Amino acid sequence: MPSHPLHPASPSLQIPGTALTLPSPFHFQLHVVTRLCFNEQGRVTQHRDFWDVKDVIGLVPGVSLAQWIGTRLAAKGISCMSNLLSPKKTHQNPSTSAADDLEVGIDPGPNALGLEGV
Numbered sequence: 001m002p003s004h005p006l007h008p009a010s011p012s013l014q015i016p017g018t019a020l021t022l023p024s025p026f027h028f029q030l031h032v033v034t035r036l037c038f039n040e041q042g043r044v045t046q047h048r049d050f051w052d053v054k055d056v057i058g059l060v061p062g063v064s065l066a067q068w069i070g071t072r073l074a075a076k077g078i079s080c081m082s083n084l085l086s087p088k089k090t091h092q093n094p095s096t097s098a099a100d101d102l103e104v105g106i107d108p109g110p111n112a113l114g115l116e117g118v
Helices: 053-057 063-085 098-104
Strands: 012-014 021-023 033-038 044-050
Touching: 053 063
Parallel strands: none
Antiparallel strands: 012 021, 033 044
């Protein structure tokens, strides 16, 4: 069935003087989950829609890219802070390993499981 010219299947705005069109800012898709409760007669007694703020913010052009960049920068910052705050081991020779430390008698400290000297 052909769509009516006033109601296209995907609404868009024509750029004057060109054949280009842009998605209409007045028509957007928001992912919504709907919950319905019915009574004994099969009639709806309660209707509730659920949506996520992230989906709403993602409707603004460029925000998804900004969120992606922001999360990467935050992760990198947390990683750098973790490296700065973690205790550093001092070695006389940087090429020695934890196994060499045990032979020399240096306690390597707690491991990833929190077990001392294991």
